[in-house]
Structures are given as structure tokens and as C-alpha cells.
Amino acid sequence: MTETNPIRDAIQQAIDEHPVILFMKGTPDQPACGFSARTVAALQELGAPFAAVDILPDPRIRQELSEISNWPTIPQLFVDRELVGGCDIVTEMYESGELAQALGVEQPPEARAPESPDAGPAPMGIENRLS
Amino acid sequence: MPTAEELKQRIEATIPDAKADVVDLNGGGDHFRATVISSAFAGKSRIEQHRLVYDVFGDEVGGPIHALSITTRASE
Known part of the structure; x- marks a missing residue:
């Protein structure tokens, strides 16, 4: 008898169907965790469309x-x-421009990390906006 | 409750030739940031490098270690 696992199948299907998909705590509008909020902010800053799944409603989703x-x-x-x-x-990938590359979008000029840590004040990054 | 020093020692004991710097982010013993340098990271993707660090702690990540923020760098 083959075991069925509808939750795992649904997750796999969501990953297969959406080119960019974020599994997070809460929703993009109301992230329930700072780490999820920072990740959403990076994606939104690049203006890349993404699907989002809130893992909180059922602990089996995360598992x-x-x-x-x-x-x-x-x-x-x-x-x-x-x-x-x-x-x-x-x-890290957002700051280096690799995320924009992976998503096939333009890196906003203000998002570039400084050349070196001594290159002056940090640009207005997602860190600043979330504080 | 795990301490930053304990996490540092476990990372350095498990990952070959690793130097780890671990900070307890809020003093509560459950949110940590680890910066790890090791030659074991050479030629590996970021995902693979971070998995090596997560693997040190297994199921404790997401359990007693609620959050472990990781930065990795390959040493020469």
C-alpha cells in the first residue's frame, strides 16, 4: 500500500507551480517573525512577484x-x-546583487552594498527600514 | 539552555578546522548569530555551507535553539 501524504504533495505542488515562492511565518502584509519580515522586504524591494505560504496555521506544513x-x-x-x-x-544575496540576478530583475541602485565597510554610511538597506 | 560559548565549541569540534564566533542575540539563550570560517566550506554553495552548520545541532534548531543566524566563509 502506498502511503499518501496530502500536505507534502500540496507543498511540492506549490513549489513546482510557482517560480518564486516564499514559505514564511505570517503573510507578506503581516509577517509574524523578524526573519520572515526581512526576507519579504528584500523581495519587495526588488519588485519581483512572489508567492507566499504562511506555515503557521498547521505545524505539519513546517515539518x-x-x-x-x-x-x-x-x-x-x-x-x-x-x-x-x-x-x-x-x-546576503540581496546586498550583493545576486538575488536580483537570480530573480531576473534590476537591482535598485540604492540597494548596492558599499565597496568596503569603510566606504561611508551604510545605504538605506532593509535593515534600516525595519527598525 | 544552550550558551553562545557552548555553540561555538560544538561548531569548532564538529566542522573541520572551523573558527566560530557566536553571539547570543537577546541574552535569552535561544536566538544566536554564528559566524563560521572553515576550509570545509571551500567549493560549497551557501546552502551547503549553512547546512553543515545546522547539522551540528540537528533537531535543536527550531527547538531549544529557536533561531540561528549564520554567516559562513571559506578559509584558504
């Missing part, structure tokens, strides 16, 4: 998602069915 992705924490961003990363990696 199954982590089984699929082999990644223990939330948020998780998938692009073209591949796990890109969580908040740390997405933030």
Missing part, C-alpha cells in the same frame, strides 16, 4: 517542508524549484 528541503528554519525561499536559502542567505 513536511523541512523534510522536502532538508533545511530546518523558516523562512525558505525557492526559485525555480530550488531552495535559495533562508533570511541570512537571501539578505
